[in-house]
């Protein structure tokens with residue numbers, strides 16, 4: 001099954017548009033694990049246990065592992081996800097972007113070493129920096145398009161004077177990803193929940209692509225506005241929340257609190273698509 005079909009199957013099975021982002025920060029771990037980077041796997045695995053029936057995807061962020069020399073714990077976590085939640089696709093959030101020869105190595109890292117179903121990429125270096133990922137059958141390649149941060153406007157919202165119709169950079173990217181770059185249906189786009197108008201614009205330009213949408217929860221994006229702007233029955237949206245779920249409590253009830261936060265987010269998203 002390819003990444004897109006995996007998403008649609010998990011969405012149906014778990015009745016969910018929610019992705020839980022796995023951004024483990026030892027300083028925020030509950031006692032007695034606070035500050036202990038050797039507990040990164042344990043912390044993430046317990047979050048997975050508490051939420052795996054509520055999500056359509058998980059999204060580990062590689063920097064939170066690499067910064068603590070914990071890539072071995074990321075490998076362990078990926079194997080754990082395969083074993084305990086095989087129906088949930090896993091997006092490795094790595095935001096890679098480099099020349100083709102180096103991209104080949106990054107693709108191998110994501111898909112062979114970590115066994116991810118999809119990876120996030122920066123498209124700044126152009127199509128030949130994306131192509132190596134598209135040579136992995138069925139895997140997803142999700143391109144940054146209109147990111148959730150304020151600085152995303154610095155470049156992404158700029159107008160391209162020499163492209164027909166003078167689109168903004170993010171609009172041009174959405175069109176390319178839906179069309180000529182999407183050679184075998186593996187591309188998706190990242191658009192922040194913090195910009196619902198741009199999100200609607202991207203959905204209009206890319207009607208069938210999976211959209212990864214971070215920014216609800218800790219960044220204050222509106223879950224209902226997100227669904228109204230982007231949800232379509234036949235085009236997956238992956239609405240991602242990390243900190244609001246992971247660190248819902250740092251007391252003894254942290255796993256239950258993470259589950260409650262995930263249930264609340266999932267219900268908000270579902271209410272919006274049904275309402």
Ligand SMILES: O=C(O)c1cc(=O)[nH]c(=O)n1[C@@H]1O[C@H](COP(=O)(O)O)[C@@H](O)[C@H]1O
Pocket residue numbers: 021023061093120146147148149190191192214215216217218219240241242243244
């Ligand atoms: O690619 C991403 O996931 C991403 C794109 C974006 O535009 N904004 C964004 O915050 N993210 C990621 O989403 C996570 C933050 O989620 P919250 O903790 O819910 O705010 C981090 O892992 C970010 O790297």
